[in-house]
Amino acid sequence: MRKGERKMMTSVAIGVAAPRETVKVTRNIYKPHLMTIVWMRDETHDTRTLRLQFKDPKVAETFDWKPGQFAQYSVFGVGECVFTIANSPTRKGYIECTFRQVGKVTSALRDMEVGQTIGFRGPYGNWFPVDEWEGKRLYFVGGGIGTVALRGVMQYCLDNRKRYGEILILNAARTVADLVYKSEMEEWASVDGVTLVKAVDPGGETPDWDGKVGLAPNVFEELKPTPDNAVLITCGPPIMIRFMLLAAERLGFKPEQVYTTLENRMKCGLGKCGRCNVGPYYVCKDGPVFTAAQLAKLPKDF
Amino acid sequence: MQRKRLTSENLKRWVDALIASERRVIAPVHEAGLTVFRPIQSSDEIAPNYTKSDLPFKEWLFPPTEVILCYRIEDGEPVLEDPEVDSTETVALFLRPCDAAAISILDKVFGGDYEDEFYLTRRRRLTIVGLSCTEPQPECFCTSVGLSPTSEQGSDVLLTRIGNDFLVEALTEKGEQLLNESADLFVDAGDLTKEQVTAEAVAKMRRPEPLPNFSDTYAEIFEHPVWEEVARKCLGCGVCAYSCPTCHCYDIVDEATLFEGVRCRNWDCCAFALFTLHASGHNPRPTQAHRYRQRVLHKFAYFLQTYGQNMCVGCGRCIIKCPVGMDIYEIVQRVGEQLAKV
């Protein structure tokens, strides 16, 4: 597209000349903040964590979000991609996201280096009702890249340790190489009253593996969790979530006690473009956090 | 609100007066074998024998493609720029009541929590002069979705032909203002009413019965084989969505060179196979049956549950434009029949 053709592209309707009067859009809901990549860490061969800082210091100071919300991250010229905000709002001043390279935008994102600029639009979506969980026992079960969706809310609960009861974190993956946040698990385990369990699928262990071996739902059941005054927060591949919900039911968890966070193909992230529409809901507005009770009512369209 | 009477001659004068005022006047014209809404410079350009436009009016509020963000690279860094959006004061003439109601449906989508300035800038500067229907077409079924040939929803001014004259009803303040500017062309309506004309038009509707909706029952019909039966014919093109005045799904893509780029918002359609395809390869709607189910339930269940109105105004464009003749009215009835048996 040549310079000067951009004006021609701002067409009003098919085959019609440019409008007589135009005005610059002021509150552009699609305009992202500019962020600098300040740090990165590879979690696995295809999953990377980025730490981002707002270029605008005013925004850096005031930007706030709730645990569980997500954002649209832009690679200008390539596109936008949805990832959860992977750090807790108790750890302000930066935004972290963890993503797996699967497609066009994530591949372009993976080619970026520290110091480069990306876009960030958010926070969108609902959040984990962390206030309702006060005093409760918390079970976090993440499968593979599903743990990424839990990290923000986990950090929140760890940072607000006194407000919650016993915390169990089960970080599971297919193989040792697929485990994310390997370097952070020690930090989590070191917090008082937190039990950290790591697990890989049978066949995924290395000779020096000192964690559990088994499918996440099975490992979870073997830990004999109790549903009394407890909340289960889980995320992972669809098949894992399905079996986790069955396990939770078997263990006596009521559907309102079980939380998960969904992903669906998104574009606008704010409930207009229709892409993430599931039943009467938009995953980007009415989700991505859902209880198992709400999930049961959603049509199988995600 | 004002109720006035307008003769046919004065209607022409009124249109010419609107054109002479500083506004852009958009009306249905014939172009390339189609009836489309285009700006006019004279009332002679208005399409004679106009029934319904081929393409819906929504392209003037929500264009098929528009730029929502611009950027250029300066010293290696992206510099963002907000684009310009059409802010021309506009009068749209002769939207049918179904099309006007469709605009008020789109208002709900593009307003709300996140106000879409691209749509709303144009919308705020638009005054809609609706034109009631006296001759429903075979594909029309507005009465089946809670509207009527003389519905007021969405119009700022509504014209209804009664004999040789028009009943002119100002329905909003914008409409009042429009009439006041040409007050000399209108006389008082007296006891002119559109009740009889409405009844006559409704009597001509071929399919006046209300359509079932599924907002409380979609869960029961969700996995039913009826969807495959009704959707097997569907080729998965976008003609229905793009000719629909209420469909609004869109895609967001970047187009760029090394030095500058734009982010565009383009019309999209849930019937396309890639609409819900995840980068992982998982597609929640893998067959045309799944996708057609989404179309029907979005319009006749989900939107109704969220916004209180069907996302369908009964204009019938999807029926007449479909390359294989799919009739959403019949399909919704068929699904309703199967639901009753469940």
Place this chain on the structure above:
Amino acid sequence: MAKEVKERNWEPKIVAFVCNWCTYVGADAAGTSRMQYAPNVRIIRFPCTGRIDPLFIIRAFQQGVDGVIVSGCHPGDCHYVSGNLLARRRWIVFRKFMDFIGLDLRRLHFAWVSATEGAKWAKLVNEIVEEVRSAGPAPAWAFPTNGATVLETSLPEVGLPPSPPVEMTAQIREIAKRLLGTGEVGVVVGYEMATGAREGEATPTFVNKPEDADRLVFNERCVHNLAVYLTNPLVKKFGKVGIVAKGCDIRSIVGLIQENQIKREDVSIIGVVCNGVVVNGKLAEKCVNCQVKVPHLYDHLVGDPSWAQSPSGENPLDAQIADLESLSPEERWNFWMPQFARCIRCYACRAVCPLCYCQPCIAEKHRPQWIPTSPHPHGNLAWNIIRAWHLAGRCIGCGECARACPVNIRLDLLNRKLALEVERAFGYRPGFDPSAPTPLSTYRPDDKEDFIR
């Protein structure tokens, strides 16, 4: 002032797509031999001219070049044996296609330049730069330069076709009942009369039980090309498919077999004798000169071959194409650009076409995004050109794309033009021989190359 300076200083910007083994080396030789020649050409190196997709040529123009050169090894010298011979086939058709769209052919050049022909390369570049200079800066890609050209070909009146005898409908029902009853096919794809708002028209239907076969009809309103359903998973799941097919539809079926999309034994063709279908109250343009009123490939024949009438006239598309070709390139450009500007990318043309079966379609590929998805003029131009190009030598002229288009783009003219060029150049008509190689996947040593320098 600045604009005038810009125009005075305008230099043609030319991109050359060249092959690695011959022309690239030849151009390099020109350089190392210190030959002086115009600097306006940017070279893009390909392993072989066979790799050069016309899509690249379109992208080059879209990105603002004023001219394109395509050059490679002489025939017989291709490093990969036949890459350039296949490329030559493409160029023969593509060049005519670009002329038809309204591209000034002073902007598009083809040449054979070998590794030792540095002098030829230098001379070629100098000549081409001057030709492009004489053509001026390329018009803004995809926008008309001056209004919209209107095509007003006067066509002879043709009468309505006779209605197929009712016995044909009875025959189809009987065949369907038999095929379904014995289990030979799992589903019969045919026509039924529409109810609802499209009453009076025929519409596709799928019959998988013998007792439902009485829905099937055949009459002059059966316009759809049902072959499109032969690659549809919701139909294929029934197993072997019986299909009611007119001669034109059967040509599409032959194409699908030729390209290995279906196997001959997976389809039972119920061929119908057809004297034409009616669209918008008139005989469809595709039917005026129909040569396949009696099906040429079938498993069951419905109707009496002697009922078939001789063609009503010449193909009306040919007269319209001739009219367009009598205009100047700029007038043709101003005919096509307003058409493509109307395109809303509904992809109805692709959805109705039996031979558009690619998954994913080139327009859906996004790494890289060859064809912009946005319905702006240059995105639409790229889409429509490439779709027509991908159907060159394959489209049998059923006209469904033009019928389905909601904004009346003359896709039928585009596809017919390409079909005519393929026939003129290679003597090939698609849809008759399921075992014939497709024209652009083969070559002849004597393919005409009078336009190649």
